[in-house]
Amino acid sequence: MKDVNAPRTDPVIDAQGLNLTFQTADGPVQALKDIDLSIARGEFVSFIGPSGCGKTTFLRVVADLEQPSAGTITVNGMSPEAARRARAYGYVFQAAGLYPWRTIEGNIRLPLEIMGYSRTEQRERAQRVLDLVDLAGFGRKFPWQLSGGMQQRASIARALAFDADILLMDEPFGALDEIVRDRLNEELLELWKRTEKTIGFVTHSIPEAVYLSTRIVVMSPRPGRITDVIESPLPRDRPLDIRDSPEFIEIAHRVREGLRAGHVDD
Amino acid sequence: MKSVLPVLTVVAAILALWYAATVQMNRAWTEDRAARAGVELTFAEVVADTMSQQRPRLPAPHQVVVELWNSTVVEEMTGRRGWWNTGTLSNRSLIHHGWITLSATFLGFAIGTGLGFVLAIGIVHNRAMDASVMPWAIASQTIPIIALAPMIIVVLNSVGIVGLLPKAVIAAYLSFFPVVVGMVKGLRAPDMIQLDQMKTWNASGRDTFLKLRLPSSMPYFFASMKIGVAAALVGTIVGELPVQQGGLGVRLLSGSYYGQTIQIWSALFAAAILAAVLVGVIGLIQRVTLRRMGMAQ
Numbered sequence: 001m002k003d004v005n006a007p008r009t010d011p012v013i014d015a016q017g018l019n020l021t022f023q024t025a026d027g028p029v030q031a032l033k034d035i036d037l038s039i040a041r042g043e044f045v046s047f048i049g050p051s052g053c054g055k056t057t058f059l060r061v062v063a064d065l066e067q068p069s070a071g072t073i074t075v076n077g078m079s080p081e082a083a084r085r086a087r088a089y090g091y092v093f094q095a096a097g098l099y100p101w102r103t104i105e106g107n108i109r110l111p112l113e114i115m116g117y118s119r120t121e122q123r124e125r126a127q128r129v130l131d132l133v134d135l136a137g138f139g140r141k142f143p144w145q146l147s148g149g150m151q152q153r154a155s156i157a158r159a160l161a162f163d164a165d166i167l168l169m170d171e172p173f174g175a176l177d178e179i180v181r182d183r184l185n186e187e188l189l190e191l192w193k194r195t196e197k198t199i200g201f202v203t204h205s206i207p208e209a210v211y212l213s214t215r216i217v218v219m220s221p222r223p224g225r226i227t228d229v230i231e232s233p234l235p236r237d238r239p240l241d242i243r244d245s246p247e248f249i250e251i252a253h254r255v256r257e258g259l260r261a262g263h264v265d266d
Numbered sequence: 267m268k269s270v271l272p273v274l275t276v277v278a279a280i281l282a283l284w285y286a287a288t289v290q291m292n293r294a295w296t297e298d299r300a301a302r303a304g305v306e307l308t309f310a311e312v313v314a315d316t317m318s319q320q321r322p323r324l325p326a327p328h329q330v331v332v333e334l335w336n337s338t339v340v341e342e343m344t345g346r347r348g349w350w351n352t353g354t355l356s357n358r359s360l361i362h363h364g365w366i367t368l369s370a371t372f373l374g375f376a377i378g379t380g381l382g383f384v385l386a387i388g389i390v391h392n393r394a395m396d397a398s399v400m401p402w403a404i405a406s407q408t409i410p411i412i413a414l415a416p417m418i419i420v421v422l423n424s425v426g427i428v429g430l431l432p433k434a435v436i437a438a439y440l441s442f443f444p445v446v447v448g449m450v451k452g453l454r455a456p457d458m459i460q461l462d463q464m465k466t467w468n469a470s471g472r473d474t475f476l477k478l479r480l481p482s483s484m485p486y487f488f489a490s491m492k493i494g495v496a497a498a499l500v501g502t503i504v505g506e507l508p509v510q511q512g513g514l515g516v517r518l519l520s521g522s523y524y525g526q527t528i529q530i531w532s533a534l535f536a537a538a539i540l541a542a543v544l545v546g547v548i549g550l551i552q553r554v555t556l557r558r559m560g561m562a563q
Contacts, residue, residue: 063466064465065462065465065466084465084466084468085468087467087468089466090466091462091463091466093459093462093463094459095459097457097459097460097463099460099478099481100560100561101481101484101559101560101561102560103560110467110477111467113473113477114464114467114468114469114470114473114477115467115468142560162467
């Protein structure tokens with residue numbers, strides 16, 4: 001648990017004493033309390049905890065979609081706003097959010113159009129990321145012609161298209177069934193190994209967190225805070241059946257303990 | 267094709283009711299005249315007479331159809347002032363009057379749609395407009411147009427604006443409202459995820475508008491244009507009443523001056539047919555556009 005503040009080489013995301021309080025109609029709600037977390041290049045960090053624990057809020061602070069009330073945070077050594085303007089990260093939301101009036105390729109080209117890439121470059125990049133998420137040949141289809149899993153893959157492709165080296169994912173597979181989810185998890189690991197991106201991944205599935213991550217951040221609500229940070233001893237190569245190994249079960253147990261500890265005051 | 271039978275059934279029911287009402291409403295006049303002439307009429311004679319009066323209280327459907335035909339095709343092809351003989355539309359034909367109404371409707375609809383569009387963009391992008399414009403837009407629609415129209419005509423006349431434009435202004439006055447309401451909803455249709463997404467790409471306001479808000483609003487835009495064009499037609503007809511320079515509104519009014527009920531009803535039907543065609547055309551454009559956008563339902 002001590003390694004939260006341990007110095008790491010080359011931190012991509014670095015938060016110190018981060019606090020965020022929302023003003024709501026029912027009074028202030030402390031969404032984040034004293035978050036210290038440093039994420040190194042190439043890490044796959046999962047955030048897990050019950051709803052209201054601030055895991056999504058933290059990701060949104062990194063993405064400059066929420067402003068912290070206190071504390072400091074840097075992304076690629078810059079403020080989150082500067083990092084956002086520099087297009088330092090790709091963000092995958094809970095819903096695919098594809099535009100129904102654009103084809104899959106058109107959707108992937110959307111951020112590229114906004115960022116001013118040339119037409120030929122847009123086409124090349126769209127093809128490349130479509131290959132990457134195993135959707136080659138679906139570029140001309142419209143979103144409604146694709147299954148939910150394929151739509152979410154397209155939204156990942158869209159986040160990858162502009163070569164940001166940070167990928168922030170907010171429960172991207174939350175709405176999918178278990179079987180599709182397993183496959184997408186496998187594919188995501190494969191993608192992470194190939195692209196060497198730094199990934200921040202919000203989930204509330206324990207097996208998903210343990211299977212994917214190099215580090216698991218366990219959070220608890222009211223106020224949203226980090227209760228445990230678990231380094232995964234699992235190797236980078238992870239076949240699906242690693243989930244039956246004793247190491248896997250042990251980590252999953254520790255995550256579960258952490259989640260339970262956060263719940264005592266409920 | 268399955269939808270034809272129910273539609274025909276409803277039409278048949280309306281026609282049956284209409285004929286029954288024709289007999290009932292025009293009978294008094296027929297019987298009165300017969301009594302004064304000292305003639306005894308059979309029921310069949312009464313029915314036949316109620317459907318062939320010159321100025322019935324309620325014209326029979328076939329009288330309206332015949333009048334529609336006579337005041338369009340027959341008037342233009344055989345009338346002394348008709349298109350066939352003079353090369354210009356007869357001022358006694360519904361085609362002539364329908365065109366006057368239609369041109370003012372088009373102009374008014376264009377102005378109204380443009381105004382509604384611009385106001386909606388303002389409301390969505392500007393906090394002050396968001397708080398202030400909508401109450402006024404709603405208030406504007408609570409004033410009966412029949413009371414407002416003569417004043418608009420008089421005011422515009424006094425500054426030298428005459429002809430098509432005053433009528434178009436009244437049409438625009440009615441048609442901007444559905445466009446404002448529909449487009450505000452449409453431009454706000456994108457959900458938080460889509461707007462956040464735009465922010466993560468550091469998209470400009472212009473990109474967010476052109477690539478997200480505007481395409482999202484298209485189904486709303488067409489729905490409000492359908493209401494708007496029908497409202498523009500009503501506005502034009504109301505605007506024609508005080509102007510008295512032709513149009514379906516003038517036909518309605520002169521018909522009521524001279525008790526020409528058949529003329530009133532045929533002008534009413536001409537207006538209804540025009541409205542149906544206009545709404546139909548927009549519906550067609552909607553289908554083609556949304557299909558091309560891949561948004562067809």
